[in-house]
Amino acid sequence: MCGVVGISGTSDINLQLYDALTMLQHRGQDAAGIVTEDNGQFYQCKSNGLARDVFHRRDMMRLIGQVGIGHVRYPTAGSSGPAMAQPMYVNSPYGICIAHNGNLTNTRALRSDIRQTDLRHLNTDSDTEVLLNVFAHELQVRGKLAPESVDVFAAVEHVHRRCSGAYAVVGLIAGQGLFAFRDRFGIRPLCFGKRQGPRGLEYAVVSESVVLDSLGFELIRDLDPGEALFVDKSGQLHLRQCAETHSLVPCIFEHVYFARPDSMLDNISVYKCRLRMGERLADKLLRLRPDHDIDVVIPIPDTSRVAAQALAERLGLKLREGFMKNRYIGRTFIMPGQKERKKSVRQKLNPVKLEFAGKNVLLVDDSIVRGTTSKEIIQMARDAGAKNVYMASAAPGVRFPNVYGIDMPVASELIAHGRSDDAVGHAIGADWMIYQDLEDLIAAASEGNASIDGFECSVFDGAYVTGDVDQAYLNNLEQLRSDSIKNSEQLAMDLDRPQTIGIHNNSERANG
Numbered sequence: 173m174c175g176v177v178g179i180s181g182t183s184d185i186n187l188q189l190y191d192a193l194t195m196l197q198h199r200g201q202d203a204a205g206i207v208t209e210d211n212g213q214f215y216q217c218k219s220n221g222l223a224r225d226v227f228h229r230r231d232m233m234r235l236i237g238q239v240g241i242g243h244v245r246y247p248t249a250g251s252s253g254p255a256m257a258q259p260m261y262v263n264s265p266y267g268i269c270i271a272h273n274g275n276l277t278n279t280r281a282l283r284s285d286i287r288q289t290d291l292r293h294l295n296t297d298s299d300t301e302v303l304l305n306v307f308a309h310e311l312q313v314r315g316k317l318a319p320e321s322v323d324v325f326a327a328v329e330h331v332h333r334r335c336s337g338a339y340a341v342v343g344l345i346a347g348q349g350l351f352a353f354r355d356r357f358g359i360r361p362l363c364f365g366k367r368q369g370p371r372g373l374e375y376a377v378v379s380e381s382v383v384l385d386s387l388g389f390e391l392i393r394d395l396d397p398g399e400a401l402f403v404d405k406s407g408q409l410h411l412r413q414c415a416e417t418h419s420l421v422p423c424i425f426e427h428v429y430f431a432r433p434d435s436m437l438d439n440i441s442v443y444k445c446r447l448r449m450g451e452r453l454a455d456k457l458l459r460l461r462p463d464h465d466i467d468v469v470i471p472i473p474d475t476s477r478v479a480a481q482a483l484a485e486r487l488g489l490k491l492r493e494g495f496m497k498n499r500y501i502g503r504t505f506i507m508p509g510q511k512e513r514k515k516s517v518r519q520k521l522n523p524v525k526l527e528f529a530g531k532n533v534l535l536v537d538d539s540i541v542r543g544t545t546s547k548e549i550i551q552m553a554r555d556a557g558a559k560n561v562y563m564a565s566a567a568p569g570v571r572f573p574n575v576y577g578i579d580m581p582v583a584s585e586l587i588a589h590g591r592s593d594d595a596v597g598h599a600i601g602a603d604w605m606i607y608q609d610l611e612d613l614i615a616a617a618s619e620g621n622a623s624i625d626g627f628e629c630s631v632f633d634g635a636y637v638t639g640d641v642d643q644a645y646l647n648n649l650e651q652l653r654s655d656s657i658k659n660s661e662q663l664a665m666d667l668d669r670p671q672t673i674g675i676h677n678n679s680e681r682a683n684g
Contacts (some may be wrong), residue, residue: 175199178342182371186235200244203257212236212347243271267346273356274338321410338576356415358397365389424627448616450482470494529557539567543587563605
């Protein structure tokens with residue numbers, strides 16, 4: 173999962189791009205990057221780390237221009253490291269940069285086509301570079317000295333025909349403008365807004381609407397599945413549906429975990445969705461355990477807090493903040509390896525012992541993926557004096573890998589794969605546990621937007637909406653994603669030497 177932003181302004185937008193990335197930091201903590209454009213020249217700064225660590229005052233001063241894009245990344249399949257940081261660049265045609273959130277599912281076939289048919293070179297194993305070169309090739313065959321909106325839209329049409337998977341893209345064409353597009357299922361989120369600038373209308377395209385709120389843009393709407401946007405060099409906005417077939421099937425895990433609660437996704441409030449998740453989970457708990465002896469409900473910070481609040485209210489129980497969070501520790505779900513995740517839990521959370529001592533405690537989490545974090549937290553609750561520790565998950569059991577841009581690993585690393593709910597509870601050390609039903613999660617997420625055709629729920633039900641994911645694909649994914657392979661790759665990386673080819677890199681560390 174990543175975060176993307178693109179801004180077409182009427183004055184320098186470097187600081188606004190930086191602010192946008194800090195607002196999107198929850199979507200990726202592996203790397204950050206910004207590219208701006210001025211008079212046909214790109215200016216770049218990108219590296220591993222958080223936005224606050226990648227960009228310094230000297231970098232921001234060099235990122236000149238009134239149009240630009242930014243990206244925060246966390247790795248899914250393949251390698252990590254500075255060379256994989258986005259935005260990515262290709263010099264032909266025109267000079268194009270893109271930032272991408274998602275994951276392609278036909279990358280292997282595309283890489284072969286790009287080399288043998290398009291006659292283009294790929295320098296990394298990133299599917300973002302694949303997507304960039306497909307778009308660049310399809311724009312190049314238009315044969316225009318200066319592309320217009322019709323040419324950009326034609327290129328996106330061919331991207332949809334050639335590429336399968338999830339992709340929300342923002343990009344720049346040197347001297348021509350800002351473009352963006354969304355895959356034909358709308359799996360990954362992308363919305364756009366406008367504001368009045370000092371010399372005319374300005375536009376922004378972002379992963380989450382909260383960024384628009386923060387920067388003073390008015391949310392216009394989400395990009396439709398398959399739709400493309402182009403803001404030309406004169407600041408004119410162009411929109412077109414570029415997919416022959418399309419349907420709105422967004423990723424439901426955005427509502428469960430990734431998105432901020434103050435965001436709107438496809439016209440649905442993430443906050444209200446999580447409230448409904450908590451209410452429905454409480455109803456299930458009352459059906460299954462009407463004589464429960466829960467004394468207190470305690471959320472596991474932060475993404476479970478809204479659901480836990482609604483659940484406690486429905487049950488007529490006290491909600492207490494039993495864990496204090498160290499806000500200088502990143503999201504453990506995004507940690508690249510099991511050892512890092514396990515170590516960070518006790519650094520990240522510390523129990524308030526008075527809220528546990530002698531009580532029957534219901535812990536509420538947004539989801540349970542590997543189970544390592546849950547097991548550690550349950551033990552922390554017992555060490556703090558809890559009499560009994562129960563666990564509730566606002567999402568169903570995660571039993572299948574994700575192939576659309578979320579780092580949910582191979583099935584064997586998922587705690588719920590091949591286990592009953594009771595067996596999961598036993599494995600993580602809970603006295604009993606309860607999962608949300610999938611139909612209740614879907615009902616909670618879909619309320620408020622009748623145009624949604626369904627949700628991408630593959631991590632819960634194993635149904636992959638693009639229709640091209642088979643066991644052979646999942647076996648290959650296992651080789652790319654297993655924690656042991658990620659850890660060995662990480663040891664081989666030189667994290668202090670970012671690599672950039674072809675455009676100005678405004679990070680002194682990258683040049684050193």
